[in-house]
Amino acid sequence: MVAVGHNDLGWLASVFDRPEEHPSDGGGTIARVRKLIKIALVALGIRALLRWRKRRQSEAELESGPPPPDPAAELRQKLAESRVEDVVVEPEPSPKASVEDRRADVHAQGRATVDEMASSDEA
DSSP: OOOOOTGGGTHHHHHHHOGGGSTTSSSSHHHHHHHHHHHHHHHHHHHHHHHHHHHHHHHHHHHHSOOOOOHHHHHHHHHHHHHHHHHHOOOOOOOOOOHHHHHHHHHHHHHHHHHHHHHHHHO
């Protein structure tokens, strides 16, 4: 078996002899990607915080707004208005006719209706 020396590996040895050029060391791309990931995570965190704060403020405004109207109070008001309207509406004055006069009118209307029905049957 032949022993291979450090100089016999050629290009492979030169890659391992220069660790300062390895991408993960110092100013390589991995450090840049990590920095971008950190920036993205911080931006997402700030956005989530702002959305939570905005939602919390809108909920507080809804809670501190005027209370909803009481349905019982609305019904009481409507009832009071209808009572006032009932009082304002006056019934029509009834004629001062006697019972006999009204009875005679009803009988006359009935006879007229019977006569109309009889005349329409004959035609």
